[in-house]
Amino acid sequence: MGYKRKKSESELEPEIENDRKKPMMQKEEKEILPSTIKNKEKRSEVHAKLKHQKKLEKRKKAKARDAAEKRALELGEEPPPKMVPRTIENTREFDETVCKPDDEELFAGNDADEFGAILKRDRTPKVLITTCRFNSSRGPAFISELLSVIPNAHYYKRGTYDLKKIVEYANNKDFTSLIVVHTNRREPDALLIIGLPEGPTAHFKLSKLVLRKDIKNHGNPTNHKPELVLNNFTTRLGHRIGRLIQSLFPQDPNFHGRRVVTFHNQRDFIFFRHHRYIFDRKESKQTDSKGKEAKDAKGEKASQERVIARLQECGPRFTLKLTSLQHGTFDSKGGEFEWVHKPEMDTSRRRFFL
Amino acid sequence: MPRTTTLECxxxxxxxALTFDALGLIKVIEAKVSQGGAPRVVERWGELDSSKCVLAASINDRKDDPLLAVARKTGMIEVLSAINGDIRFTVSNANEDGPRPEDDAVVGLHLFAGQKLELTxxxxxxxxxTTKGNTSMRSIEVTDSPAGSASIGSSNTWSVCGSGNILCSKVDGSEKYAIFGGKGVEMNMWDLDNCTKIWAAKSPPKNSLDIFTPTWFTSSTFLSKDDHRKIVAGTNSHQVRLYDISAQRRPVISFDFRETPIKSVTEDLDGYTVYVGNGSGDLASFDMRTGKLLGCFLGKCSGSIRSIARHPELPVIASCGxxxxxxxxxIKTRQLLSAVFLKQHLTNVVFDSNFADEEVKPSSVAADLPLNAEKIANETEIRDEEETLPVKRKKASKEDERRKKKKASKENEGNKVKEASKENNGSEKKASKENEGSKKLKSKKSKRSKYEIHDES
Incomplete structure (x- = not known):
């Protein structure tokens, strides 16, 4: 707020100096800040006036912009470039750990990491899913859906075993990953993904869980191996997390199954979605933008039929947030962390780690 | 406008500084005041190979021809020049009848600074x-013959522990004593002259709940350079302990630091401050006389700290992990001076304290550089070296003169306090800037010629 005010002032001053013909009234009005007026009625009046003016200006600007665009269209010129809105993501703090495609050290490091064997298809992924000590209601339901999402996943009852013992057991049985769903108050709230035999341990906070039956018009997944979409994992840490997730799924999807699993990272939150898609042929409607389309599809009759992809969500739907990445398998006491979320990192809204 | 906080360096x-990483690379980081004091990677030695992961490193930080010893995952130990990364020789640490190097990794490595046994x-x-406790001390003589790179003059092997895993070892300032400790191994001190154990710690008693915490030392250091009797050790159960071998076998002071294992402990020059780094990236300094926390080093550090190094002259420490x-x-303000992103998991960091006169290349050594076997295979390279030799010799004579001058000037200034050393460096730099400039050009030229020939071959 304060900053904006300053800006308007600084813009105003030269204006006033330039043309002094402007009535003094306006100058005075602008210079008096509504917050300095002590009378509440007067203050709110001035404030409302200012706000109204701003709104008018904004509308005028938008109108002018639209007009310019329309004129350009009519004259067949290039329309003026569209403004890109400033979002938190595209004003992200500069991060030197963002991977560059020509970085040989990155690829060498990737080849040497713990997932190399799985991603090069030397080992087939085999996932063990278990829970925390006590689970009920939504926990088991979530696990049964996870089992349908991840191929070659096996559910084992937790019993009273230590997690370290389970890791040992899974190692002996040739599992490649271990997923632990942690429930609190009958609601799954954390996910632990452990790469085996020596891979890292990622601890995620799980939120916004929507099970399949709660999704409207949901589909039922088939047994095909799903395709995997990993979005926006850019930094070193992001790459590592991406590879950890990638190692849960088989590397040879059945494309005719038309099943896709998405992990979309946005502002360090990883959104999970599970869809079935279908390519539909549809008669294209003859709309008023006919001129453009006709140009594109001159002479071809097939262009009348457009191919569109339709999606059907299969669920579950949830959001993950990384809290820590530990080097080695689960070890809460003697573990070494590669990355831990610390409160001192949250000093900026525009700093992201994945 | 977006409100962003930039890291103020x-x-x-x-x-x-030299860092060693999990891909077997050695990176040289240099900061120069003349360039704004921002450190940057100037050189990278070694090729990308995860099997050559560096496990331990040690530097012999002397004035002329500083050496660097690097222990790799393959069981090989390389000794290289800390200035240009030339491999002087490699020795294998693995015995023929012993366990394979994969099972018995090197955990401690020390390159002795003092000349032992009056060798050349x-x-x-x-x-x-090694992890299994096989300790060996060997003196290696580098022969001038082109074929044999190195011969082991004398070697002395003994076992430090019967069971358990050694995780840390350290040699004291006088290089007569060494300490070892690890998982299931109490801290113990050995006399290196006659390979005898002179002291071993005793585990602390059970606590009030009758719970005994198993012995698991993860890091150790001597508290001061001249005194070998005081040891600081960090344990897996996030405890820092001070042992005094002249007093008792149990720790004199013991305190907790945060909640993850202590991964590295480094002493300060003043003889009572230690820097402690742990598994979740917390770094703090402690006063070991009282066991009080002096302060934490805050700065978005989120990965386990594997190594801390104290600069021998400047009030600077480096941490990596x-x-x-x-x-x-x-050290004084506990502010982050700067951070360099090095792309790999780092295992070690060391300082090269002679950087001010570092621009001068150790030509006297380079002239009759002991060639290792790999280089001989490449005949063109040898020819190349012979060609470049005269240039280097010329430089050598010049450089020697300058070095003498510098030494003289340094001795004069030596009496001044440590803090003034910064300014000294600055002034020295200014004085020798022009010379350096010309020197750099020369060295660059010679380097370039080398590379060109390399390419052709």
Whole structure:
């Protein structure tokens, strides 16, 4: 707020100096800040006036912009470039750990990491899913859906075993990953993904869980191996997390199954979605933008039929947030962390780690 | 406008640090005051190979021809020049009948600075210690013959522990004593002259709940350079302990630090401060006389700290670890001076204290550089070296003169306090800037010619 005010002032001053013909009234009005007026009625009046003016200006600007665009269209010129809105993501703090495609050290490091064997298809992924000590209601339901999402996943009852013992057991049985769903108050709230035999341990906070039956018009997944979409994992840490997730799924999807699993990272939150898609042929409607389309599809009759992809969500739907990445398998006491979320990192809204 | 907090780097004084990482690379980081004090990677030695992961490293930080010893995952120990990364020789640490190097990794490595047993100038002594406790001290003589790269002059092997895993070892300032400790191994001190154990710690008693915490030392250091009797050790149960071998076998002071295992402990020059780094990236300094926390080093450090190094002259420490950043901190203010992203998991960091006169290349050594076997295979390279030799010799004579001058000037200034050393460096730099400039050009030229020939071959 304060900053904006300053800006308007600084813009105003030269204006006033330039043309002094402007009535003094306006100058005075602008210079008096509504917050300095002590009378509440007067203050709110001035404030409302200012706000109204701003709104008018904004509308005028938008109108002018639209007009310019329309004129350009009519004259067949290039329309003026569209403004890109400033979002938190595209004003992200500069991060030197963002991977560059020509970085040989990155690829060498990737080849040497713990997932190399799985991603090069030397080992087939085999996932063990278990829970925390006590689970009920939504926990088991979530696990049964996870089992349908991840191929070659096996559910084992937790019993009273230590997690370290389970890791040992899974190692002996040739599992490649271990997923632990942690429930609190009958609601799954954390996910632990452990790469085996020596891979890292990622601890995620799980939120916004929507099970399949709660999704409207949901589909039922088939047994095909799903395709995997990993979005926006850019930094070193992001790459590592991406590879950890990638190692849960088989590397040879059945494309005719038309099943896709998405992990979309946005502002360090990883959104999970599970869809079935279908390519539909549809008669294209003859709309008023006919001129453009006709140009594109001159002479071809097939262009009348457009191919569109339709999606059907299969669920579950949830959001993950990384809290820590530990080097080695689960070890809460003697573990070494590669990355831990610390409160001192949250000093900026525009700093992201994945 | 987006409100962003940029990392304010005050910039560090001129220094040179070497880091070692999990891909077997050695990176040289230099900061120069003249360039704003921002450290940057100037050189990278070694090729990308995860099997050559560096496990331990040690530097012999002397004036002329500083050496660097690096223990790799393959069980090989390389000794290289700390200036240009030339491999002087490699020795294998694995015995024929012993366990394979994959099972018995090197955990401790020390390159002795002092000349032991009155050997010739081009020999060096190495102390290595493996996880299983096989410790060996060998002095290696570098022969001038082109074929044989190195011969082991004398070697002495003994076992430090019967069971358990050694995780840390350290040699004291006088290089007569060494300490070892690890998982299931209490801290013990050995006399290196006659390979005898002179002291072993005793585990602390059970606590009030009758719970005994198993012995698991993860890091250790001597509290001061001249005194071998005081040891600081960090344990897996996030405890820092001070042992005094002249007093008792149990720790004199013991305190907790945060909640993850202590991964590295480094002493300060003043003889009572220690720097402690742990598994979740917390770094703090402690006063060991009282066991009080002096302060934490705050700065978005999120990965386990594997190694801390104290600069021998400047008030700077460096920390590195799994978050692949090398961070340089001011000791007095505990501010982050700067951080360099190095892309790999780092295992070790060392300082090269002679950076001010570092621009001068150790030509006297380079002239009759002991060639290792790999280089001989490449005949063109040898020819190349012969061609470049005369240039180097010319440089050598010049450089020697300058070095003498510098030494003289340094002796004059030596009496001044440590803090003034920064300014000294600066002034020295200014004086020798022009010379350096010309020198750099020359060296660049010679380098370039080398590379060109290399390409052709």
């Amino acid at each position: 005050p910039g560090c004084p001129s220094l040179r 100038s081009r020999s060096c002594t190495l102390l290595t210690c 799994l978050d692949s950043y090398l961070r340089l901190w001011d």
